[in-house]
Amino acid sequence: xxxxxxxxxxxxxxxxxxxxxxxxxxxxxxxxxxxxxxxxxxxxxxxxxxxxxxxxxxxxxxxxxxxxxxxxxxxxxxxxxxxxxxxxxxxxxxxxxxxxxxxxxxxxxxxxxxxxxxxxxxxxxxxxxxxxxxxxxxxxxxxxxxxxxxxxxxxxxxxxxxxxxxxxxxxxxxxxxxxxxxxxxxxxxxxxxxxxxxxxxxxxxxxxxxxxxxxxxxxxxxxxxxxxxxxxxxxxxxxxxxxxxxxxxxxxxxxxxxxxxxxxxxxxxxxxxxxxxxxxxxxxxxxxxxxxxxxxxxxxxxxxxxxxxxxxxxxxxxxxxxxxxxxxxxxxxxxxxxxxxxxxxxxxxxxxxxxxxxxxxxxxxxxxxxxxxxxxxxxxxxxxxxxxxxxxxxxxxxxxxxxxxxxxxxxxxxxxxxxxxxxxx
Amino acid sequence: xxxxxxxxxxxxxxxxxxxxxxxxxxxxxxxxxxxxxxxxxxxxxxxxxxxxxxxxxxxxxxxxxxxxxxxxxxxxxxxxxxxxxxxxxxxxxxxxxxxxxxxxxxxxxxxxxxxxxxxxxxxxxxxxxxxxxxxxxxxxxxxxxxxxxxxxxxxxxxxxxxxxxxxxxxxxxxxxxxxxxxxxxxxxxxxxxxxxxxxxxxxxxxxxxxxxxxxxxxxxxxxxxxxxxxxxxxxxxxxxxxxxxxxxxxxxxxxxxxxxxxxxxxxxxxxxxxxxxxxxxxxxxxxxxxxxxxxxxxxxxxxxxxxxxxxxxxxxxxxxxxxxxxxxxxxxxxxxxxxxxxxxxxxxxxxxxxxxxxxxxxxxxxxxxxxxxxxxxxxxxxxxxxxxxxxx
Numbered sequence: 001x002x003x004x005x006x007x008x009x010x011x012x013x014x015x016x017x018x019x020x021x022x023x024x025x026x027x028x029x030x031x032x033x034x035x036x037x038x039x040x041x042x043x044x045x046x047x048x049x050x051x052x053x054x055x056x057x058x059x060x061x062x063x064x065x066x067x068x069x070x071x072x073x074x075x076x077x078x079x080x081x082x083x084x085x086x087x088x089x090x091x092x093x094x095x096x097x098x099x100x101x102x103x104x105x106x107x108x109x110x111x112x113x114x115x116x117x118x119x120x121x122x123x124x125x126x127x128x129x130x131x132x133x134x135x136x137x138x139x140x141x142x143x144x145x146x147x148x149x150x151x152x153x154x155x156x157x158x159x160x161x162x163x164x165x166x167x168x169x170x171x172x173x174x175x176x177x178x179x180x181x182x183x184x185x186x187x188x189x190x191x192x193x194x195x196x197x198x199x200x201x202x203x204x205x206x207x208x209x210x211x212x213x214x215x216x217x218x219x220x221x222x223x224x225x226x227x228x229x230x231x232x233x234x235x236x237x238x239x240x241x242x243x244x245x246x247x248x249x250x251x252x253x254x255x256x257x258x259x260x261x262x263x264x265x266x267x268x269x270x271x272x273x274x275x276x277x278x279x280x281x282x283x284x285x286x287x288x289x290x291x292x293x294x295x296x297x298x299x300x301x302x303x304x305x306x307x308x309x310x311x312x313x314x315x316x317x318x319x320x321x322x323x324x325x326x327x328x329x330x331x332x333x334x335x336x337x338x339x340x341x342x343x344x345x346x347x348x349x350x351x352x353x354x355x356x357x358x359x360x361x362x363x364x365x366x367x368x369x370x371x372x373x374x375x376x377x378x379x380x381x382x383x384x385x386x387x388x389x390x391x392x393x394x395x396x397x398x399x400x401x402x403x404x405x406x407x408x409x410x411x412x413x414x415x416x417x418x419x420x421x422x423x424x425x
Numbered sequence: 426x427x428x429x430x431x432x433x434x435x436x437x438x439x440x441x442x443x444x445x446x447x448x449x450x451x452x453x454x455x456x457x458x459x460x461x462x463x464x465x466x467x468x469x470x471x472x473x474x475x476x477x478x479x480x481x482x483x484x485x486x487x488x489x490x491x492x493x494x495x496x497x498x499x500x501x502x503x504x505x506x507x508x509x510x511x512x513x514x515x516x517x518x519x520x521x522x523x524x525x526x527x528x529x530x531x532x533x534x535x536x537x538x539x540x541x542x543x544x545x546x547x548x549x550x551x552x553x554x555x556x557x558x559x560x561x562x563x564x565x566x567x568x569x570x571x572x573x574x575x576x577x578x579x580x581x582x583x584x585x586x587x588x589x590x591x592x593x594x595x596x597x598x599x600x601x602x603x604x605x606x607x608x609x610x611x612x613x614x615x616x617x618x619x620x621x622x623x624x625x626x627x628x629x630x631x632x633x634x635x636x637x638x639x640x641x642x643x644x645x646x647x648x649x650x651x652x653x654x655x656x657x658x659x660x661x662x663x664x665x666x667x668x669x670x671x672x673x674x675x676x677x678x679x680x681x682x683x684x685x686x687x688x689x690x691x692x693x694x695x696x697x698x699x700x701x702x703x704x705x706x707x708x709x710x711x712x713x714x715x716x717x718x719x720x721x722x723x724x725x726x727x728x729x730x731x732x733x734x735x736x737x738x739x740x741x742x743x744x745x746x747x748x749x750x751x752x753x754x755x756x757x758x759x760x761x762x763x764x765x766x767x768x769x770x771x772x773x774x775x776x777x778x779x780x781x782x783x784x785x786x787x788x789x790x791x792x793x794x795x796x797x798x799x800x801x802x803x804x805x806x807x808x809x810x811x812x813x814x815x816x817x
Contacts, residue, residue: 043817058737065750071747135591137593145606146611149611149616152605167597178587188582188585191542192544192545195549198563199550199553204553325453327632327732328629328735331736341475346469350465350469368521374521
């Protein structure tokens with residue numbers, strides 16, 4: 001009980017000394033203090049400086065090839081006719097596939113498939129030609145590797161496309177034989193056409209789809225690990241094993257928090273331009289968004305992420321704890337962000353859970369602006385959410401810091417005496 | 426000698442058990458994280474495929490024909506027509522807001538142009554910024570367009586006096602019959618969980634291996650650790666890591682049971698082969714972890730490398746993006762990741778059900794990772810004795 005009253009006294013004293021000038025100088029001192037701590041700690045420099053620089057390059061290089069090219073497939077051609085050879089040639093001519101080899105039987109092809117020499121098998125039955133000439137329906141079977149869905153996508157799309165166009169030619173021949181010729185045969189063969197237009201990520205590239213989300217997560221996670229490592233270190237190093245060393249908190253909680261947050265914000269504001277501005281240009285990722293909108297949107301994202309990390313850091317006892325325990329969460333955050341498994345299909349508990357992480361809104365908003373050319377108005381939900389989170393996590397940061405400072409007073413009564421003296425000076 | 430060793434291993438083993446319960450990080454980092462992952466992934470992907478995703482229609486024709494098309498669209502597996510909009514720009518605006526993943530634009534006079542044989546066109550726009558959602562929606566919509574076109578064709582041919590069997594041959598002369606080997610349902614959960622759960626397992630093994638050794642160096646207790654081990658780094662490492670081998674193998678086996686027994690995902694080999702692969706993945710990751718902390722005997726460096734390596738493993742495994750399609754200089758590097766070999770075993774054994782001879786080399790390579798500590802044997806011992814590396 002004693003310590004709470006003591007704290008109150010300190011706070012009251014502080015209230016009186018809360019002139020704007022002293023506030024600014026307090027923030028400035030904490031900023032400088034945090035700056036020194038950050039840049040003299042190699043581990044933190046790796047996380048806050050080296051990580052955000054290297055990681056985007058690394059991922060950019062890994063996914064340099066956007067789409068699959070020349071996926072090897074095998075052909076089992078039991079028909080050995082002009083038509084079946086045509087099918088093989090058409091498949092080989094597609095960009096995504098190449099005919100690796102012809103096999104005399106399914107089991108032989110399966111052997112090559114098991115050796116991972118080919119990722120798909122196209123089986124052309126013996127009766128292909130007979131059925132086509134008898135005006136019946138022929139069946140071509142396609143077997144696809146699905147160990148990666150990318151194989152399946154390429155094989156499915158290319159075989160469908162190439163066999164459909166072959167089908168069209170046969171249709172026209174058959175119509176001709178029924179006496180329907182010329183323009184009217186075309187009309188019957190294709191009475192209703194369709195066109196599939198990819199509005200965003202027009203090339204359906206894997207990197208263009210995934211990397212924008214990865215960029216946001218790199219910013220979020222490196223910042224999280226950096227801030228929590230700083231917190232763990234200060235807890236290890238100060239005499240009382242609390243989050244905020246009493247030596248630096250003389251200036252008041254608000255000044256400590258603001259001073260620290262200001263530093264993190266400045267560092268990551270720089271990374272915004274790099275990871276979201278320069279990297280997309282280097283690797284030719286989508287960048288149809290307005291950079292000013294991106295910066296405006298990213299401001300609450302950074303603030304929310306900073307205060308989120310500062311709040312969580314109260315549970316981090318050591319330098320390395322958060323890295324060991326939360327690295328796996330990077331993967332979870334990708335799924336929660338709704339970039340792969342669509343957000344519309346994340347329901348119930350996980351939907352609320354996902355909302356809690358600024359990365360979810362950050363990914364969605366950034367992709368909408370950057371990849372889909374949305375304006376700020378169109379990402380209002382994400383933008384407002386991020387400001388709400390900024391406020392929410394600022395309050396939790398304030399609480400946790402105050403709790404920690406009180407704790408340091410509680411465990412060390414003599415400390416409050418000195419603190420008291422210093423604040424009343 | 427061997428007796429001596431087993432005595433010391435036991436002694437270190439007991440010491441490690443006490444350490445494990447002394448602070449939460451060990452149990453949270455093993456049981457906590459893995460159980461969270463089990464629950465998360467099983468519930469997150471429980472539908473198998475994302476179904477009924479929001480799409481929009483702009484129906485300028487508003488004929489019975491176009492309305493029929495839209496109500497047919499509503500019956501497709503992956504799409505849910507949630508918006509009926511008035512213009513292209515409105516539909517695009519909604520797409521940019523993320524309220525639809527695709528929209529169908531039906532021009533005025535679609536029906537009239539169809540009956541007058543002017544070959545009208547249905548256009549649909551897909552948002553591939555969300556590739557999974559975009560592809561699945563596009564697949565459903567293009568299928569429906571083909572079906573609708575076929576329906577019109579039938580009507581026209583009937584009107585021209587052809588009989589049904591003649592019509593059948595004309596509507597679709599070549600049919601494609603697609604088989605997905607091992608995962609005929611194209612179950613997204615089955616596809617991802619089989620690589621993500623082992624990836625998480627490998628990551629946490631790497632983390633706790635580097636942490637449990639590195640923390641001794643950092644807190645300057647490594648000398649005491651070696652003394653407990655009778656100054657044998659071999660006994661020290663064996664005793665120290667054995668608890669984690671047991672814990673993570675147990676968790677890995679639980680994961681296998683969840684995948685192949687509870688979720689009933691494809692398993693064309695005996696489950697024992699997957700147990701073996703899981704066990705070898707655990708010890709391989711432990712071998713790598715020792716290598717990391719041996720090369721970098723500073724706790725935070727070692728866990729950083731372990732973390733980066735663990736997350737990159739998912740890319741290196743080749744499940745999301747095929748390894749052969751990576752840039753040339755990265756392809757060879759993927760062999761340095763135990764998860765890559767585990768993944769190939771999974772594909773061969775569980776998914777494709779090939780003979781074990783296809784996987785033997787992969788099992789051997791996984792086992793070979795346990796020999797990596799030999800490279801840092803001396804260095805790690807010196808670091809443990811002299812404790813002269815920075816703690817921070």
